[in-house]
Amino acid sequence: QITLKESGPTLVKPTQTLTLTCTFSGFSLSNNDVGVGWIRLTPGKALEWLAVIYWDDDKRYNPSLMSRLTITKDTSKSLVVLTMTNMDPVDTATYYCAHSLYSISSFDFWGQGIPVTVSS
Amino acid sequence: DIQVTQSPSSVYASVGDRVTITCRATQGISKWIAWYQQRAGKAPQLLIYAASNLQSGVPSRFSGSGFGTDFTLTISNLQPEDFATYYCQQAHTFPYTFGQGTRLEIK
Numbered sequence: 001q002i003t004l005k006e007s008g009p010t011l012v013k014p015t016q017t018l019t020l021t022c023t024f025s026g027f028s029l030s031n032n033d034v035g036v037g038w039i040r041l042t043p044g045k046a047l048e049w050l051a052v053i054y055w056d057d058d059k060r061y062n063p064s065l066m067s068r069l070t071i072t073k074d075t076s077k078s079l080v081v082l083t084m085t086n087m088d089p090v091d092t093a094t095y096y097c098a099h100s101l102y103s104i105s106s107f108d109f110w111g112q113g114i115p116v117t118v119s120s
Numbered sequence: 121d122i123q124v125t126q127s128p129s130s131v132y133a134s135v136g137d138r139v140t141i142t143c144r145a146t147q148g149i150s151k152w153i154a155w156y157q158q159r160a161g162k163a164p165q166l167l168i169y170a171a172s173n174l175q176s177g178v179p180s181r182f183s184g185s186g187f188g189t190d191f192t193l194t195i196s197n198l199q200p201e202d203f204a205t206y207y208c209q210q211a212h213t214f215p216y217t218f219g220q221g222t223r224l225e226i227k
Contacts, residue, residue, distance in 0.1 A: 039164075047156075047164070047207055047218040062215040063121075096163055104170055105211030106154035110163035 002026035004036070004097050004111035011117050012087050022080040022097030022111060029055055029075045035100040036080040037107060038071070040093040048093075053080060054102055089118045122146055124153075124210045126219030132227040133198055141193045141206055141222045143186075149212035153191045155184055158221075159204045168193065169211075195224075 008020040020038070027034055037052035051061045051071040061069050070083045080097060094115045098107035123146045133139050143153060151171040156164040166175045168184035171191060181196045195202055203226050208219040 041158075045205065045221055047209075047221070049209075049216040049218065052216075060214045064215070098163075104154075104173075105152060105216070106166055106169040106209060107156075107164075108166045108169070108175060110165070113163050 002099055002109040004099060004109060006095060006097050006111045006114040008095075008114060008116070010115055011119065013120050014088055014118060016087050018082075018084045018087050018091070018116060020082045020084075020095055020097075020114065020116075022082070024078050024080070024097075024099065027099060029053075029073050029078070029080070031055055033102045035102055036073070037098050037100050038080075038082045038095060039098060039107065040095045041113070042093045050084075050095075051082060052100060087118045092116065092118050121215055121217055122149060122210050122213055124208055124217055124219045126206075126208055126222050128222060129220065130223040130225060132225050134227045135198055135200060137198045137227075139195045139198060139224060141195075141208075141224075143191045143193070143208035143219050145189045145191075145210055145212075148188045149210050151187055152210060152212035153184070153186065154209045154211050155182075155193045156207045156209065157202075157204050158207065159201075164207065167206075198224075 004024040035054040038050040053071045068085045073080045094113040096113045097111045099109040155168040158164045172184045206222045
C-alpha cells in the first residue's frame with residue numbers, strides 16, 4: 001500500500017525559506033520508473049506542478065519557480081524534501097507530494113496535503 | 121509551456137445523468153493527458169491516465185478519450201459521490217500543466 005505524507009511549517013513569513021518533507025512508504029525511490037513530485041493548490045483552486053525527482057536522481061522544475069526550488073531525495077529514509085526560497089504571500093497554498101511513474105507521467109498516489117500560509 | 125484549457129468551468133447535473141468535460145492543449149500531446157477528481161478538503165485522485173486508461177479502483181462509469189490536442193472525460197450514470205472538481209493534466213512535456221478545473225454541481 002502506497003502512502004505519502006507531507007510535513008513542515010504551516011506558517012512562514014515573507015522572504016523566509018520553506019522546507020517541506022514528504023515521507024512515504026509502500027515503494028522505493030531506487031526502483032526504475034519511480035518518481036515523487038510536488039504540486040500545490042492555490043486558494044483560487046488552481047493546481048500548479050512544482051517539481052519532480054526520479055529514481056535516477058533526474059530532477060525537473062517548473063521554470064517559473066526554478067530559481068527558488070530545490071528537490072532532493074533520501075532513498076534510505078524514504079523521503080523527499082522540497083525547499084522554496086524567498087516566500088511571498090502569493091505562495092500561500094496547499095502543498096501536496098505525490099507518487100509518479102515516469103512511464104505514465106501522472107500522479108497516482110497523493111499525500112493529504114499541507115496548508116502553508118505566507119504572512120508577516 | 122503547453123497550456124490546457126478545460127470546459128466548462130462549471131456544470132450542473134443530476135444523479136443518473138451523463139456529463140462530458142473537455143480539455144484542449146495548445147499543441148499536440150499525443151495521448152499524454154491525465155484526469156483527476158478532487159473532492160472538497162481531499163487530495164486529488166487519479167481517474168484516467170494516458171487519455172483512456174482507467175486507474176485501478178476507479179469505477180467504470182468514468183472514461184476518457186482523445187488524442188493530439190482534444191480530450192474528453194465522460195462520467196456516465198452520475199452518483200452522489202461524483203460531485204466534485206475535475207482537472208486535466210498534460211503529461212507530455214515539462215513543465216506539466218493542469219487545466220483550470222471543472223466544478224460538477226448538483227442541479
